[in-house]
C-alpha cells in the first residue's frame with residue numbers, strides 16, 4: 668500500500684492502545700501490531716493501483732505518486748509528534764526500498780541488503796503462519812488490479828474510511844458531558 672495508508676493505520680493502532688497501562692505495554696502492542704499491519708496492507712495492495720516498477724513516462728503514475736507524497740508529508744505533519752511510535756513501526760518495512768533503491772541511485776553496494784528483508788519476513792508470516800496465512804488466502808481471492816489506474820480509488824476509499832475511523836475515535840474520547848456551568852441562584 669501507499670505510505671499515507673500505512674501512516675494512518677499506525678496512528679489508529681497507537682491511539683487504540685492509548686488507554687493501556689503501563690505505557691511500555693501499550694508501546695509494545697502498538698509496535699507489534701503496526702509492523703504486522705504493514706504486511707496485511709501490502710497483501711491487500713493487489714486490489715489497488717500498485718505497479719511494481721515506477722513509470723515516469725506515465726502522467727497518471729507521476730501525478731498519483733506526487734499526490735501520495737504530498738499526502739504523506741501532510742499526514743506526518745499532522746500526527747508524527749503524537750503518534751510517531753505507531754507511524755514508525757507501520758512504515759518501518761519500507762526502509763527495505765530505501766536501502767534497495769538507494770543502492771541503485773547512488774551506485775553503491777550493501778552486500779547484506781540486496782533483498783527486502785522486512786518484507787520477506789512479513790511475506791513469510793502472512794503466507795506460512797496461521798491465522799495470518801488464512802487472511803492472505805481470503806485476500807488472494809480478490810482481483811489483482813495492480814496495473815489498473817482506476818484501482819487507486821480503492822486506496823482513496825480506504826484512506827477515507829481510516830480518516831473517518833480516526834475522527835470517530837477522537838470524538839468518542841471527548842467528555843460527552845460538559846462541565847456544568849455555574850448556576851447563579
Ligand SMILES: [Zn+2]
Pocket residue numbers: 668705709760761786
Ligand atoms: Zn511495503
